Amino acid sequence: MQNTLYDVIIIGGGPAGLSAAYSAYENGAKKILIIERDRELGGILQQCIHNGFGLHHFKEELTGPGYAYRCAELIKGKEEIEVLIDTMVLLITRDKTVTAVSPEHGLLKLKGKTIILTMGCRERTRGAIRIPGERPAGVFTAGAAQRMVNMEGYLPGHKIVILGSGDIGLIMARRMSLEGCKVQAVLEICPFSNGLTRNIVQCLHDYDIPLHLSHTITKIHGRDRITGITAAQVDDKMQPIPGTEFDIECDTLLLSVGLIPENELSQGLGLEMHPLTNGPIVDQRRHTTLDGIFAAGNVVHVHDLVDFVSEEAEIAGKFAAFHAQATHPPMLRRVNVKTGDGIRTCVPQRLSLPPAGEDSKLFMRVGKPERKVKLEVKSGDTVIMSKMLPVAKPSEMIAINIPAEKTATFGGEITVSINREV
Amino acid sequence: MSETKILNCIVCPMGCEMTATIEGGTVTNVTGNTCPRGAKYAQEEITAPKRMLTSTVRITGGLLPLLPVVSKNPLPKDKVLACAEHLRTITVEAPIAEGATICENILGLGVDIVASRAMDVHAE
Ligand SMILES: Cc1cc2nc3c(=O)[nH]c(=O)nc-3n(C[C@H](O)[C@H](O)[C@H](O)COP(=O)(O)OP(=O)(O)OC[C@H]3O[C@@H](n4cnc5c(N)ncnc54)[C@H](O)[C@@H]3O)c2cc1C
């Protein structure tokens, strides 16, 4: 293993890593290695037991574990793909040497022609949002609670308050209710929920769980174990409004306040990072700013649909395979992708184009909810492509595909923006 | 005697807010929907709401103590909690194949509960 020069080494065996491996294999890579720190493949999907995954990618509605199973089946029994589980990657250096450690093999040094980063994301914790009060037991991130209830087999508590109304928070509200717990309330600091309407209806309304929009937690009660919280309404600057406070009793508080890409390894490598996505800057091939290092999935930007994760990872796997087999580097032209009015983030942040251009799919998020607007891709003042959006929400990623021949006409910069005058 | 009910359509991301008029248990009129799928959803949601159920059952001899399961088809909404409660009483033994039936015809509702994933025997 240590004497092998791999075509592609993949860091992380979630849906991104598995899809990247399969695509690298399909595109001619002969020596592929996946390294996963957990005891099994599948990543975070193993704890997302609800359904709604895979409608785009596998054309059927699957649960999280079902989706992970499909991805793992794709690579099973392929001689070209080696898998190391229970193995933690500690360091990646610019010469593409990966240092990893496992109980079985001890310290490993592995070398690749290319590396794909697919480490996923982790949750923001209480420290990242600063709630005043004691630090009693009974405060968990929603994801940690999801793992406990769905994989390890115990309940974090019985009377629950959830802070944050993104999909993970909503899904956990239903999950705890199904396990016989009482979910007292879901609090959301924004004036709108970041979750799907379907989840608001089926996870909250179905179980009569109140959702308090424009509310936050101002105090946590209890010394050893949490006994309740104080909630308050916030103004349009998200500051608590004095006099609006009320108390809610609970023995458990779940925080569902957002995800951040897991990028210690990327930063150690010195990859250029994007301040808003918190992930490495990539081009349409998911090539980072370092030669031979690719990245895909939640490590690049937090996705809401795992189907897009697989799609992105297949692109990274394909181009990593080509890169590993290439005898000399291709001549590519750089085009920067800028975000204009209304668009908060766009991945890829740049394009690397061969002379004939290349199909490029852009994934974007808006800054605030919009209705009946037009998404525009402009080169200079010319609108190259546009797409009508009946609704656009920050929580739902928007995708637009630019065909190769259009990219061939681009200058050095394109802009994506929202046009509200339609 | 007619009553009205406000509900959000969940069929597509538009999330239209609709008002349904109900007379004698049937929906006689729907407003606020942008397309016909909304009216169809309102009809079903008011007269016979259904939900998929995903939960877990205990498993022995596997890598994990729990096996995720899913209903093969949607269940009547008002029976979902009872079904979840019933699943808490079930223990299966590894190995289990993906899609294996874990509970046939749960609570006599005509719907099977199946394994969401495979779980092999795990040697300690
Ligand atoms: C708590 C939580 C709940 C979620 N719920 C949903 C949901 O309900 N629906 C949905 O569509 N999406 C959900 N997501 C988003 C979900 O993460 C993505 O859809 C998808 O799973 C991302 O795939 P990925 O492969 O990029 O990352 P992951 O699935 O996170 O996989 C990354 C893998 O990399 C491994 N890894 C990380 N660092 C190292 C290292 N140093 N060495 C070795 N291995 C490493 C991890 O162990 C993990 O297995 C959720 C995310 C979280 C965090």
Ligand code: SF4
């Ligand atoms: S009524 Fe039609 S447009 Fe409106 S949410 Fe339902 S499916 Fe979408």
